[in-house]
Amino acid sequence: MLADHVFKLFEHTDDGAFIVTEDSEIRWWNTGARKLFGYAPEEVLGKTCYEALRSTGALGTPVCVGRFSIQHCAINHVDIPNFDLEVTTRAGGRIWVSVSTIAFYDGAAGKHLIVHLAHDISKQKETEEMLSRILNVSKEILLLGGKRKLDLAIAPLSEQELRILRLFAAPKNSRQVADELGITLPTLRNHLHAINHKLRTHTRLEAVLRAIKRGLI
Numbered sequence: 001m002l003a004d005h006v007f008k009l010f011e012h013t014d015d016g017a018f019i020v021t022e023d024s025e026i027r028w029w030n031t032g033a034r035k036l037f038g039y040a041p042e043e044v045l046g047k048t049c050y051e052a053l054r055s056t057g058a059l060g061t062p063v064c065v066g067r068f069s070i071q072h073c074a075i076n077h078v079d080i081p082n083f084d085l086e087v088t089t090r091a092g093g094r095i096w097v098s099v100s101t102i103a104f105y106d107g108a109a110g111k112h113l114i115v116h117l118a119h120d121i122s123k124q125k126e127t128e129e130m131l132s133r134i135l136n137v138s139k140e141i142l143l144l145g146g147k148r149k150l151d152l153a154i155a156p157l158s159e160q161e162l163r164i165l166r167l168f169a170a171p172k173n174s175r176q177v178a179d180e181l182g183i184t185l186p187t188l189r190n191h192l193h194a195i196n197h198k199l200r201t202h203t204r205l206e207a208v209l210r211a212i213k214r215g216l217i
Helices: 001-009 031-037 048-055 070-075 122-145 159-168 172-181 187-198 205-215
Strands: 018-023 026-029 081-088 092-106 111-120
Touching: 018 031, 031 111, 048 081, 081 205, 092 122, 122 205, 159 172, 159 187, 159 205, 172 187, 187 205
Parallel strands: none
Antiparallel strands: 018 026, 018 111, 081 092, 092 111
């Protein structure tokens, strides 16, 4: 059966891999998933993703429930970009994972199955939250202090460069910014180099703060 070949393909991947039905029922769980989430296969098989992991999205809302679930989109050939989930581990902690999705039809079984590949991005999320707090505090300081003229002249930024700075101020990470703008990571790095050159800055954070200070974003 096709499903057996898929199971073997993802058994030894470093990512946490699990396979669900179109109703979000977990049918297979690899060693990586056990290490990542802490649950043994017998603890999650037959449960839905939400029942097993209590997964929520970036807005804190449940994921993989209802008619517009990830599974529903996958079997209807709707492109699904990588997405982030906050999930509950067996130890009771909450971690953030980035999830990619692959759907296939098992003709022998006459059903759709969906592969989810997950890896831990908790540290990345912590960095993003810290950046968000820094930006919020910086904005408040600038509002209290008022906008002052800066001695150094800067070259005007293009609309694309301003969009990039606004997205980083959201804050979003490099992959999210590139995906939203439909550009590659090397192209994004070229834009950031140009932005730093024009603003006379050295880092992404410094560029965002200077753009805020000058009222550009």
